[in-house]
Structures are given as structure tokens and as C-alpha cells.
Amino acid sequence: MAQKDSKAKHKTLFSKDSLSFLKAYINTASPVGFESSGQKVWLNYIKDYVDTTFTDPYGTAVGVINSDAPFRVVIEAHADEISWFVNYINDQGLIYLKRNGGVDHQIAPAMRVIIHGRKGPVKAVFGWPAIHTRHSSPDAKEPQPKPDNLFLDCGARNKKEVEALGIHIGSVVTYQDGFDELANNYFIGRAMDNRVGGFMIAEVARLIKQNKSKLPFGLYVVNAVQEEIGLRGAEMIARRIKPNIAIVTDVTHDTTTPMINKIIEGDIACGKGPALAYAPAIHNKLLSFVEGIADKKKIPVQWRTLSRSTGTDTDSFAYANDGCPSVLISIPLRYMHTTVEMLHRDDIENTIRLMYETVTALTPATNLRYL
DSSP: OOOOOOOOOOOOOOTTHHHHHHHHHHHHHHBTTOOOHHHHHHHHHGGGGSEEEEEEEEOOOOESSSSSOOSSSEEEEEOOOOEEEEEEEESOOOEEEESSSSGGGGOTOOEEEEETTTTEEEEEEEEEGGGGOSSTTTOOOOOOOOOTTOOESSSSSHHHHHHHHHHHHTTTTEEEEOOOOEEGGEEEEETHHHHHHHHHHHHHHHHHHTTTTOOOSSEEEESSSOOEEEEEEEEHHHHHHHEEEEEEEEEEEEOOOOOOOOOHHOOTTTTTTTTEEEEEOOOOOOHHHHHHHHTTTTTTEEEEESSSHHHHHSHHTTTSSOOOOEEEEEEEEETTTTTTTTEEHHHHHHHHHHHHHHHHHHHHHOOOOOO
């Protein structure tokens, strides 16, 4: 087993262009079902580090190394972010919404958003009544934000003005907040879940190219769509690629902040390394292999348990086709599904290292048989 924490210092893995790519990628809207803009940024970065790329009909993007090899290994993240749909426009020009993925309505009041309309992006805000006006009587309860009482104000004063801006029923809405840096090597941003994963798998491809690593199999670097509404992109691409092994990366909860029960969620902290999961969908022998790599390379890791499903694209790969040995490598994240998702630079680098070292140690002969 690898140590749970490590003070060992190592040279940064980021290239001079890595952080610029991460910032641009986080700041590019990629809502569920409308991921194309983010996928273009990702493909433009990864194309120099792979032999070929392709996309599927719904926009999952894939970079391939050794595409002719019969044995296929996938490293995967998902590209989509939670968002809203325009669902109703009233006569006063106020816009009511429906969820697109697991967006948190409680954080919405007073947030700035972008409505992606037919004529381009339109700025708007989630309106919310002032504190002075929210009580109709001393005994009235404080109103709480709910999907049916939240609305957007884009500056239009009637429905016709809204439509003149190119906003229509079905326009997708994303939060405005983007990438930023905090003290002590923390990054924050909207949709770190899971575009940080897309960044990390792209960096693995870059390291393979930079280090001239020779792989005895085909490596498929997969940035899947529509994870946030049921792992759909992974489900489709797993059937197409038919991988022999899948290494999936996603975010997991940092459980050290208030209002989180460690008895239920486990003990995971930012800055202490990627988290490895035990779950029925996680292949035990592949997990043991990854743990051995972490121990040998002195990469700090943490452990967590999951129940019937992992809730990640791991499930789609594990149970695809005739079964695919799959493992989940998660990066600790604070404030998931908010606009200030926070993670630590050391965890990003250590997750990249663990995936890279695992991929370059695997061979088609690696014994993953249970019996």
C-alpha cells in the first residue's frame, strides 16, 4: 500500500503551455449536450501528442496512440458541465429555467450567467428579491430558492425583447465564473468537475510523447460527453472502442469542510493525493496494480469506498461489452457543483503521475484474471 501522505518534492509536470490550456479549457462553456466548444479546445491541445483523433456522433472526443494495436487501453474523463435550460419566458421578459444535469438551485440567487442563444452569448443574472422585501409579515417564513421560483433577468422588459436577443426555449445557460488561483496552490473555477480530468488525461498523452514512451497497446484518450445526466457518453464510446482496460478519472468530495459527515463520505482531503476507490465495478486486480505503482513511485494516495455504483463513467466501461477491467482514480474537490469548485495543484500533478506511471507499466500480458 502507498503512504497516505508524502512531503516528497518533485519537479512540476506542467509544461509552459499546460496552465494556459487549463485556464482556457475551464473558461470555455461545455454544458451537457452542448459540449462542442470545450471539445474543440481540448482537441486542439491534444492533437500534437497523439497519432490521430476522432469524435462520435454526440461529440465525445478521442485521441489515439497506436491505433492499429489489437489490445486497447482507455484513459477517460468527462467534458460536460451542469447547466440550465430556458423553459419559459413571461410577458415581463423574465426567464424561467429547467435543470440540465444536477445543478444546485440553492447557489443561484444573484449569480451572473451566460445564456447561449441563436445570436451568441447573452449576459443575465438570477434575480432575487431584496432582504427588505422578502417578508410579507413578521410571521412569514423566509422564501427559499427553488427551480420554480428562480428566474433570469437579461435586461429585457418584455418577451419580444428577450426573443430579439436570440434567446429561445431550449437555450442553455451556464454560470459566468471562471478559473482563478488562491493561496497555497489552490485553483478554483466552474466545472472543475470534470474538465480537470480532461486536462489530466491530455497531460498524460503529452508526457508519453515528451518522454518517447513506447506502449505495447493502443491508448485511447477519451473525453466523454453527457456524464452529468447518466454516464451516456461513456456508454456510447465504450461500445465503439471495446477496450480491454479502462482507467477513469473524475472528482470526489474533500470531506474536511463543515457539514460533511465523514462516517458517510469517508476521510478525503485536498493536497493528500488522488483517491482510489473500492466498489463492485472497480476491478480488484487492476486496483491492486495501481496501488503497487503508487507505492513504487512514492505517489501519495487516499482511499474511499463506494456502494452499488461509483456514480462515474467507470460504471459504463466496467459493464460494457463482455466486461472491461476498470479502475477509478479520483481527485479531491471542495464545493462540487458550485461555481467555486476548489482543488490543489499537487493533487492534479500526482493524479497525472499515477495515470502516466500506470499506463506505461501495463502490458497486454498483465494478469487481471480473477480465477
